[in-house]
Amino acid sequence: MSNCLETKFNDILFKNPVIPASGTFGFGREYEAFYDLNKLGGLCSKGLTLEPKSGNRGIRLWETPAGLMNSIGLENPGVDAFIKNEWPHLKDIDTVTIINVGGKDEESYLTAIKKLNAIDAKLIELNISCPNVKAGGMAYGIKAATAGEITKKVVAISRHPVMVKLSPNGEAIADIAKACEEAGAQGISLINTLQGMAIDYKKKAVVFDNLYAGLSGPAVKPIALRMTHQVCQAVRIPVMAMGGISNWEDALEFIMAGATCIQVGTMNFNNPLAPIEMIEGLEAYCQKEGLANISEIRGII
Amino acid sequence: MAIIQSNECISPDIYKMSVTFSGTVLPGQFFMLRAWDKDPLLSRPISVHDYVPGKVTFLYQVVGKGTKILAKLKTGDNVEIQGPYGNGFPEITGDLCVVGGGIGVAPLYYLVKHYKEKKPNGNCRVYLGFRENAYCVEAYEAIADEVILDIGGIITNQLRVQPDEVVMTCGPEIMMASVAKTVPLENVVYVSMEAHMACGIGACLGCTCETKSGNKKVCKDGPVFLREEVFYV
Numbered sequence A: 001m002s003n004c005l006e007t008k009f010n011d012i013l014f015k016n017p018v019i020p021a022s023g024t025f026g027f028g029r030e031y032e033a034f035y036d037l038n039k040l041g042g043l044c045s046k047g048l049t050l051e052p053k054s055g056n057r058g059i060r061l062w063e064t065p066a067g068l069m070n071s072i073g074l075e076n077p078g079v080d081a082f083i084k085n086e087w088p089h090l091k092d093i094d095t096v097t098i099i100n101v102g103g104k105d106e107e108s109y110l111t112a113i114k115k116l117n118a119i120d121a122k123l124i125e126l127n128i129s130c131p132n133v134k135a136g137g138m139a140y141g142i143k144a145a146t147a148g149e150i151t152k153k154v155v156a157i158s159r160h161p162v163m164v165k166l167s168p169n170g171e172a173i174a175d176i177a178k179a180c181e182e183a184g185a186q187g188i189s190l191i192n193t194l195q196g197m198a199i200d201y202k203k204k205a206v207v208f209d210n211l212y213a214g215l216s217g218p219a220v221k222p223i224a225l226r227m228t229h230q231v232c233q234a235v236r237i238p239v240m241a242m243g244g245i246s247n248w249e250d251a252l253e254f255i256m257a258g259a260t261c262i263q264v265g266t267m268n269f270n271n272p273l274a275p276i277e278m279i280e281g282l283e284a285y286c287q288k289e290g291l292a293n294i295s296e297i298r299g300i301i
Numbered sequence B: 001m002a003i004i005q006s007n008e009c010i011s012p013d014i015y016k017m018s019v020t021f022s023g024t025v026l027p028g029q030f031f032m033l034r035a036w037d038k039d040p041l042l043s044r045p046i047s048v049h050d051y052v053p054g055k056v057t058f059l060y061q062v063v064g065k066g067t068k069i070l071a072k073l074k075t076g077d078n079v080e081i082q083g084p085y086g087n088g089f090p091e092i093t094g095d096l097c098v099v100g101g102g103i104g105v106a107p108l109y110y111l112v113k114h115y116k117e118k119k120p121n122g123n124c125r126v127y128l129g130f131r132e133n134a135y136c137v138e139a140y141e142a143i144a145d146e147v148i149l150d151i152g153g154i155i156t157n158q159l160r161v162q163p164d165e166v167v168m169t170c171g172p173e174i175m176m177a178s179v180a181k182t183v184p185l186e187n188v189v190y191v192s193m194e195a196h197m198a199c200g201i202g203a204c205l206g207c208t209c210e211t212k213s214g215n216k217k218v219c220k221d222g223p224v225f226l227r228e229e230v231f232y233v
C-alpha cells in the first residue's frame, strides 16, 4: 500500500486523514464488527466529562431531509470510568486516538484535562460547542473572548496537544478560531452540530425535551465547507473539518478548502463502512491524479 | 445485501416481506433495514416476524418515508439488512402468555413458534389487540394453544394470567404499561421497547431507555427488558 494519504497534523502522524467523529463512534468497539479499526487515520472518543452524565430525557434522535437532529446531552461514563474501562482497549488500536472533552464550568474542564494527563492519548479535542447541554458546552464556544480564555487555561495544564472544536452557532467562526490560536491551541476542529428545532404538529408539541437540538449530516455540508474555508484562511494551525461528509468526494472538497484531516459523523449511521470507503476512494484518487501525497491538493481553493 | 423472496400487502398498510438470510436469529431480535442510499439517511429497525434457516420474514406497517419505500419493493429486489441486533426474548421453562397490540404483534409469531418447537408440551396463550383490522390471527391460531382477539377495544381488559405463566408483550407503550400494571407481581413479565435509532449497535446513545438501573440502550441492552426494569414506578 502506498502512503499517499499519510498526513501530519503538526507532528502527529496520521496513516490517512479520515477519522470517525465524536459521539458517532462510541469508543470504537461497536464498529470492530465491520472492519479493522487499525485502518483508520484516527478515532475520536465520545465526549467525556469529569463526572458521569446520563444525558437528556425524551426523544434523542429525529431524522430530517438529508440530516439528523440529536439531543443526546453528552451521556458518558465520566473520565475516571473511561480511563479504567475503555482506555485499556482503545490504547492498543494502532491509530491516532483523540479524546473529546466537555465540561459544565472551567473547573470541571480543567480537572478532567488533568486526569487525562495520566494516559498517553495523542490529541485532546476540547469540546466547547455541544448545543445539547444546559451548562457549559456551547456557552464557551460561541464567543471569541470566552473561547480564548478557556483554551488558554486548558493548554496551560494539558500534557497533550489541544485541538479546539468550534460551534457554528456563534460569532464569526474565523474570529473564534483566531482567538483559540492566539490562546495556544494546537489545532481547530469544526463544525459541531448546528442548533435547530423540531415540532411534532400531530402532538402539538416540541420533539425534544431540551427544546432545541443539534443538526448534522449531508444537510449541513455546504455550511461546514464554507466555515472550514474561512477558518483555514484565518489560522496557521491545522484544521480538522467535518459536517455532512458522506463520501470521498466530499472529503476531498474539505481538504481542498484547507482541512488537514476530516472527520466522519452521521454517515457512520447511514453506512458503517463509510470511513473505510472514503480512505479507499481518496487513495484511488491520488493514484489516478498522480499525486505522491494528498497534501499536494490541500488548500488549493 | 439480501434478496427479496416476497413482499405482499396482507391488510391495509401492513406488509409481509421475506428475504434471504444465512445466519441465525433469536425471537425478539431485529434488523436495521434499508433499500435506499442517502435519502432517507437512517436505516429502519424492524423485528423478526418469522425465521427458517435461509430466510427471515418481517411484518411491517407503512407509516412514513422509509416503510413506504419498503412497501414498493418487488420479489428479486435487494434490501440491506444489518443484524440481527438486540438481546431477544429469553427462553423459559414455564408456560407462555404473549400479549401483542397492533404492529407489536410482529415479533411474537417467531417467539411462539420457537417456544413450541423447544417445548412441544408447554402451553402458550396469545392475546392480540387491533384498532381496526386484524391480521396474522390464523397464523397464530395454527401454532398457539389459544388465541384471544380484540378489535377496537382494550386487550388488557380481557387479560387473565395463570399463576405459572411467563408474560411477554410488545405493542404501544401505553398497552405494555397496562400489562405491567395488571399482571400480578408473582408472574415474570418481559416487555419489548421501542426507540428512535440511528446506529442500532450501541454507538450513538440515541435509543436510551430509562431503567431502574440507569440508562440502557434499546438496541443493545434491549429491546426486551424485565417489567420491573422499565415500569418501576
Ligand SMILES: Cc1cc2nc3c(=O)[nH]c(=O)nc-3n(C[C@H](O)[C@H](O)[C@H](O)COP(=O)(O)OP(=O)(O)OC[C@H]3O[C@@H](n4cnc5c(N)ncnc54)[C@H](O)[C@@H]3O)c2cc1C
Pocket (backbone or CB within 6 Å): A062, A063, B030, B042, B043, B044, B045, B046, B047, B048, B058, B059, B060, B061, B062, B063, B064, B065, B066, B067, B068, B103, B106, B107, B193, B194, B195, B196, B197, B223
Ligand atoms: C426494535 C424495534 C423493532 C421494530 N419492529 C417493527 C416491526 O416489526 N414492524 C413495524 O412495522 N415496525 C417496527 N418498528 C417500528 C419501525 O422502526 C418504525 O415504524 C419505522 O422506523 C418508521 O419508519 P418510516 O420511515 O416509515 O417513518 P418516519 O416517521 O418517516 O420515520 C422517521 C424517523 O423516525 C423513526 N421512527 C418513526 N417511528 C418509529 C417507531 N415507532 N419506532 C422507532 N423509530 C421510529 C424512523 O426510524 C426514522 O428514523 C420497530 C422499532 C424498533 C425500535
Ligand SMILES: Cc1cc2nc3c(=O)[nH]c(=O)nc-3n(C[C@H](O)[C@H](O)[C@H](O)COP(=O)(O)O)c2cc1C
Pocket (backbone or CB within 6 Å): A021, A022, A023, A024, A046, A047, A048, A068, A070, A072, A074, A100, A127, A130, A165, A191, A192, A193, A215, A216, A217, A218, A220, A242, A243, A244, A245, A263, A264, A265, A266, A267, B204, B206
Ligand atoms: C448522535 C451524535 C452525537 C454526538 N456527540 C458528540 C460529542 O459527544 N462531542 C462532540 O464534540 N460532538 C458530538 N457530535 C457532533 C459530531 O462529532 C459532529 O461534529 C457533527 O455531527 C457534524 O458532523 P457530521 O455531519 O459528519 O455528523 C455528535 C453528533 C451526533 C450525530
Ligand code: FES
Pocket (backbone or CB within 6 Å): B196, B197, B198, B199, B200, B201, B202, B203, B204, B205, B206, B207, B208, B217, B218, B219, B220
Ligand atoms: S441506536 Fe445508536 S445506541 Fe442504540
